[in-house]
């Protein structure tokens with residue numbers, strides 16, 4: 001089941017033990033389940049060279065042929081969903097209950113969707129009197145994908161599928177925390193018929209990512225990561241005028257009005273804070289609750305959170321697993337301490353569990369105010385902040401008082417207000433009476449400091465291709481002299 005080497009380059013697994021060893025830890029036990037090696041300069045070179053040499057031939061295929069390979073890969077992923085989900089659970093610690101429905105399956109959706117539109121990519125014709133012009137949609141070349149550790153399979157495919165559909169090739173670097181699953185995506189693409197070099201995966205920390213971004217052969221970089229890393233990678237791409245997509249962090253508002261359906265609003269808040277142990281970029285971590293529903297909301301929220309089944313993520317009954325690493329757990333604990341010291345009221349959880357592995361209780365703070373650190377900074381752990389509000393105008397301006405703008409939601413029975421509020425929120429992805437559903441058919445990405453560009457949907461095609469315009473003169477050319 002596990003990948004057989006650290007890297008996947010030019011259509012095959014590749015090992016170079018000269019690279020820094022990177023132990024892969026199962027977060028539920030702390031056990032080392034695999035060991036990979038960071039890419040040496042020779043591996044980086046091999047990956048970029050193979051992506052470069054495969055690109056022209058790949059782009060020359062008919063779109064329908066590229067699409068067929070992607071759709072075949074989607075079918076293989078679905079057939080092996082159980083095996084891939086188990087690997088994702090080992091890599092990330094996320095409950096198998098989640099990985100079975102949200103990881104390999106969403107990678108398959110992306111491959112199927114972009115496989116389906118590969119044949120219909122094209123330009124336009126413009127009639128200009130007797131002359132005319134047309135546009136061609138052409139690939140960018142070699143694209144670099146860099147992933148975060150929370151959705152390793154999904155991120156590998158959300159970047160790879162549109163890139164390959166458009167005739168690009170890719171070198172993907174997973175997070176050093178979760179190196180295994182992207183290798184399986186590469187292996188399956190080759191099994192589905194992708195030519196060698198079309199999709200390569202190499203391991204390493206930030207410096208490997210930096211080497212890929214800075215290489216002149218790289219035409220585009222797509223990063224999923226923190227806002228801080230995004231600024232560095234975007235600047236490095238800009239220095240060589242490269243295309244860039246930045247999917248970064250958030251501190252998103254989830255606004256619950258008095259007239260909201262109580263159980264749906266509580267479900268929304270749970271999904272927006274505790275799924276994947278809170279390690280989701282689009283999470284609604286600032287839960288604004290109108291005063292009339294506050295008591296009932298907090299009562300049901302704590303009752304239902306107490307029912308979370310915290311346990312071994314390999315057990316299908318578990319619905320709340322460990323965090324990805326000791327480091328991320330420590331960051332989360334330090335934010336909980338800040339919440340307490342700044343006066344937020346802890347109403348549930350707050351403690352590391354007394355068992356092996358990176359376990360922390362789902363944690364809820366009430367009476368959080370806008371100035372508190374936990375209301376301002378992305379925690380990326382299972383810490384929900386509940387803030388009070390009275391009026392729509394007040395909550396909209398407070399919701400927007402952040403440098404980030406990835407997502408947001410409103411729960412209300414008043415549809416006019418729902419649309420008015422989501423129109424006023426500065427964020428890329430908004431939900432009405434729902435949270436965190438991100439099907440491949442809809443664009444996903446952030447405003448403000450949460451990023452640039454969009455993943456998924458037809459829009460992603462514009463981020464993995466460019467237009468070439470051809471003007472066709474049909475008459476003799478006249479000149480002034």
Ligand code: NDP
Nearest residue numbers: 147148149175176205206209210225226229247248249281
């Ligand atoms: P990081 O920003 O720490 O890392 C993201 C990736 O970038 C990693 O693979 C990392 O390598 C790599 N990297 C770090 N420095 C550089 C550099 N200078 N040049 C090139 N690559 C570099 O994020 P995390 O992995 O900690 O992920 C959590 C963050 O990701 C959160 O902020 C979260 O909100 C965001 N995120 C955003 C999503 C979105 O779609 N908007 C989805 C999921 C997460 P390594 O870590 O291996 O050293």
